[in-house]
Amino acid sequence: MGGGGDQGGRESRVRVDLTAVVIAMRDGEPHVLTVANDGASGVALPFGPLQAGHPTLQTGLRRWVEDLTHRKLGYVEQLYTFADHAPFQPNADHGADHQTISIAYLALAASPEDSATLQGRWRRWYGFFPWEDRRGGGPAARAHLLERLFAWAEAQRDAGDADCVERVRLAFGADGAAWDEERALERYEMLYEADLAPEAALDLGLEPSAAANGMPGLPMFADHRRILATAISRLRAKIKYRPVLFELMPAAFTLTNLQRTAEALSGVPLHKQNFRRLVAQQGLVEDTGAMATGTGGRPAKLVRFRREVTVERPAPGVRLRATRRGSYP
């Protein structure tokens, strides 16, 4: 065989891993499934060597994660295939002729109520990316982060990268620039570049405790935080044009529930009336007849997802748009 030739180099052993980003809502917050890891950097995403015996990668991953979580997965999508995280990663398992490739998948699960039989642990995703949550307002810690980032960017500019300061400004919505919630991956990569992610410091050979000092967000094993950032970016983009949001909802929910979920995932506050109109207009939900019992005010209608829209409409999603002025009224 051999149609195209080589990529210039000698052949080598390749290890192929599957890595899963499993997302579910708990208490109105997005959570990600993590597992304990023997290595130094505690928290990891579920991962393991690729196994044969499944017709496709996707079905293999689905079965594996369903075994892990003991619940049906609603939605599975391939995220990205990562090779070595960085050229200078001195990990023992990543020797010169033993490259590791990880094929990462995003999976959405319905809200887990009991985590009794679960292997692993659900963790709030904003624990890993506190700067990605722009609902609350509190720009206290954010100011500190931006200060350090701009210090790095100015050093880069002086070292020849003219646009670096501007790129930081745009990516982080600083100084009048608009915040784009979909650029979560870009932001993480900038922080990594600026040595503001402990993983980067670890890769450079520093001690974990020293490295994590003052760094924003919990670190993860290897490049798992980058994979999670990829998942967040993808999911935030996807809910706008595909009805994946409903894979994270219970069978019946109120419109406010739905809005809170969309807000929690995208990390920005949404405009109530417009959100409702868009959902109604697109025919994404239908009444169940039941009402939500006392949540503090007037009882809300319980609605359910209209499965038919998956066939009907070409690209139905929750087109969310952040309100310009601050957070909740």
Add this chain to the structure above:
Amino acid sequence: MGGGGDQGGRESRVRVDLTAVVIAMRDGEPHVLTVANDGASGVALPFGPLQAGHPTLQTGLRRWVEDLTHRKLGYVEQLYTFADHAPFQPNADHGADHQTISIAYLALAASPEDSATLQGRWRRWYGFFPWEDRRGGGPAARAHLLERLFAWAEAQRDAGDADCVERVRLAFGADGAAWDEERALERYEMLYEADLAPEAALDLGLEPSAAANGMPGLPMFADHRRILATAISRLRAKIKYRPVLFELMPAAFTLTNLQRTAEALSGVPLHKQNFRRLVAQQGLVEDTGAMATGTGGRPAKLVRFRREVTVERPAPGVRLRATRRGSYP
């Protein structure tokens, strides 16, 4: 190590291939780089075993393809990672314990004027997907294709898949439904399911000559046509929100050139005035001062891409919208 456990099965040898979809414009038509293949099904995309020795997959692929084409690549993006194409693929190289994984990349190259030193051959991409070109109008062959597709879909419906006919209608824009040029992959997969792609017939063990009889579009080696369909879908989506179109243009071009390129890639005719306004409004191009010499009518201004927009704007692209009424005036 070992965080997540296995996916249930025994370990096996895995072969990892890189596959490249290299796109360039020639004579106003999008072309893809192909190589001759020793196997039965002639045409293939450039592919080869993954080699170690590059810091990232992306840089490795870039260097490899640049060697192959003898020109600089403008844009490289990972497309998807494919495992076995179908469960019933009886290919000799795909034994039970020798799975092949191919990581596919999309690359854009500037227009090649001389193909002298080239290893491989440029082929018009609509040769592989004639139904994806909706510029010309001529719905003659399309009607025949739709007829066969609907016959299959109705059989599926009778076999229990209730929505199948409706899915075909929506995917192919038949019977009043809107044509969505981005759904090229979905369309190819439907044709494959319906045994209207020769590859599907080959997988089932039929003879190539018999299989290709009356099938639309040139077949390709293994699942390469699926990979190309993935690339087309991705590229058609991308040009709307990222300025990748300009990677395929020469240094100076006219606005009509640009529009013809956008139309050729997306396969639909565009509205001239609105296209121009959008390009101008977003500041994507600037005058060079020179004029295009006689192309049959009034000479057009030559413009060039404003590289600055890559930094300036968060998501600049050519938002194209098909005109409702037919093709060119």
Add this chain to the structure above:
DNA sequence: TCAAAAGTGTTATCCTTACACCCATGT
């Protein structure tokens, strides 16, 4: 002089955004 392509001005329509307001329930 005519065909062909470049380039401009203007209007109707839709979608988005935001405002203000009313409804129903628990305390």
Add this chain to the structure above:
DNA sequence: ACATGGGTGTAAGGATAACACTTTTGA
């Protein structure tokens, strides 16, 4: 009564889609 959250109507603004029209060259 009033606080809290659910739910609706409507006007201002901007972006889009389409129209008709003028300009400049080559044959």
